Amino acid sequence: MASTKKSRTKGFPLEKSDLLDMYRQMYLIREFENSSAEQYAMGKIAGFLHLYIGEEAIAVGSIKAIEERDHVLGHYRDHGYALALGLDPGEVMAELFGKKTGVTGGRGGSMHLADASKNFWGGFAIVSGHLLPSVGLAYASKYMNEDRVVLCYFGDGATNAGAFHEAMNMAAVWELPIIFYCENNLYGMGTAVEHVSAVQEMAKKALAYDMPSMQIDGQNVIEVYEKTKEAVEHCRSGKGPMFIEALTYRFRGHSMADPEQYREREEVEQYRAYDPIPLFRDRLLEEKVVTEDELEEIHKAVNEQVKAAVKFADESENPPLETLADFVYADPITVR
Ligand SMILES: Cc1ncc(C[n+]2csc(CCOP(=O)(O)OP(=O)(O)O)c2C)c(N)n1
Numbered sequence: 509m510a511s512t513k514k515s516r517t518k519g520f521p522l523e524k525s526d527l528l529d530m531y532r533q534m535y536l537i538r539e540f541e542n543s544s545a546e547q548y549a550m551g552k553i554a555g556f557l558h559l560y561i562g563e564e565a566i567a568v569g570s571i572k573a574i575e576e577r578d579h580v581l582g583h584y585r586d587h588g589y590a591l592a593l594g595l596d597p598g599e600v601m602a603e604l605f606g607k608k609t610g611v612t613g614g615r616g617g618s619m620h621l622a623d624a625s626k627n628f629w630g631g632f633a634i635v636s637g638h639l640l641p642s643v644g645l646a647y648a649s650k651y652m653n654e655d656r657v658v659l660c661y662f663g664d665g666a667t668n669a670g671a672f673h674e675a676m677n678m679a680a681v682w683e684l685p686i687i688f689y690c691e692n693n694l695y696g697m698g699t700a701v702e703h704v705s706a707v708q709e710m711a712k713k714a715l716a717y718d719m720p721s722m723q724i725d726g727q728n729v730i731e732v733y734e735k736t737k738e739a740v741e742h743c744r745s746g747k748g749p750m751f752i753e754a755l756t757y758r759f760r761g762h763s764m765a766d767p768e769q770y771r772e773r774e775e776v777e778q779y780r781a782y783d784p785i786p787l788f789r790d791r792l793l794e795e796k797v798v799t800e801d802e803l804e805e806i807h808k809a810v811n812e813q814v815k816a817a818v819k820f821a822d823e824s825e826n827p828p829l830e831t832l833a834d835f836v837y838a839d840p841i842t843v844r
């Protein structure tokens with residue numbers, strides 16, 4: 509959500525405070541996740557932990573392009589969306605730790621972050637499981653004349669699932685205000701895209717539904733912002749859905765349990781040249797939007813914030829045992 513002021517920084521579509529905010533968010537996601545990886549190694553986080561490291565520009569650039577009333581849904585690699593939407597890092601870390609103070613009371617963990625007050629509906633662990641609920645929200649928006657756009661993020665792997673095709677079809681038939689946001693990081697777990705997808709360019713899949721699409725550089729936060737803004741305007745003007753394929757790469761394994769035997773170290777190193785954070789930092793410095801000192805201040809503040817988030821999670825209580833069955837719809841005692 510960008511500032512509404514008209515002033516723009518030379519060479520950029522946004523003013524300085526927005527640009528610095530975007531840089532801060534990307535750096536926060538990176539440091540938050542580096543720290544969560546450490547916490548995982550110390551045994552403080554149970555279950556899966558999927559890191560977004562390398563893909564931060566997508567969440568940050570695209571969420572900057574929407575309004576507060578718009579809906580956001582994503583897959584299990586969801587820390588970036590949560591932090592870009594402004595969820596409290598302490599409460600997100602506490603959720604990873606399974607603590608009572610977590611964003612969903614410690615019941616969902618890393619893959620199920622959500623906050624209804626921000627229209628952030630998850631964090632879904634089932635690949636493509638959120639695509640049809642996303643279409644449902646877009647349908648409600650149109651039916652009730654709410655002028656809300658749905659941002660639905662998913663991976664390249666999800667485009668091979670049946671629900672993807674059902675969702676794309678219905679959204680196109682009903683001309684719904686939804687952006688299908690495909691983060692193509694070239695792999696689904698340990699499987700390279702070329703082994704499982706008949707086409708290598710995910711944007712081509714939109715052609716089958718006569719849906720307009722764009723292929724964008726997911727490592728360039730400004731491009732992500734500008735293209736998402738265009739897509740949001742398309743949806744808001746009643747022209748129906750849009751498909752965006754953001755080209756990206758994850759620098760870490762699929763999850764913390766991934767020995768990464770399916771790709772060469774050299775490949776990962778090559779892609780590090782496209783790390784979205786230094787790319788944005790260098791551009792801000794070159795265009796003299798920011799000084800090294802200002803960046804250093806941001807780094808310091810974020811590092812403190814992440815430390816405080818871990819402390820908050822560490823010091824928070826576990827949910828009490830007697831609340832174990834709260835929010836479970838079926839009675840666990842009587843169901844056989
Ligand atoms: C229906 C379903 N099948 C299989 C899995 C196991 N699984 C978890 S993540 C994943 C890969 C998905 O890859 P992609 O959609 O490209 O997202 P990425 O992890 O690359 O961000 C798979 C197969 C699952 N969670 N759900």
Ligand SMILES: [Mg+2]
Pocket residue numbers: 663664665691692693694695696697
């Ligand atoms: Mg993928």
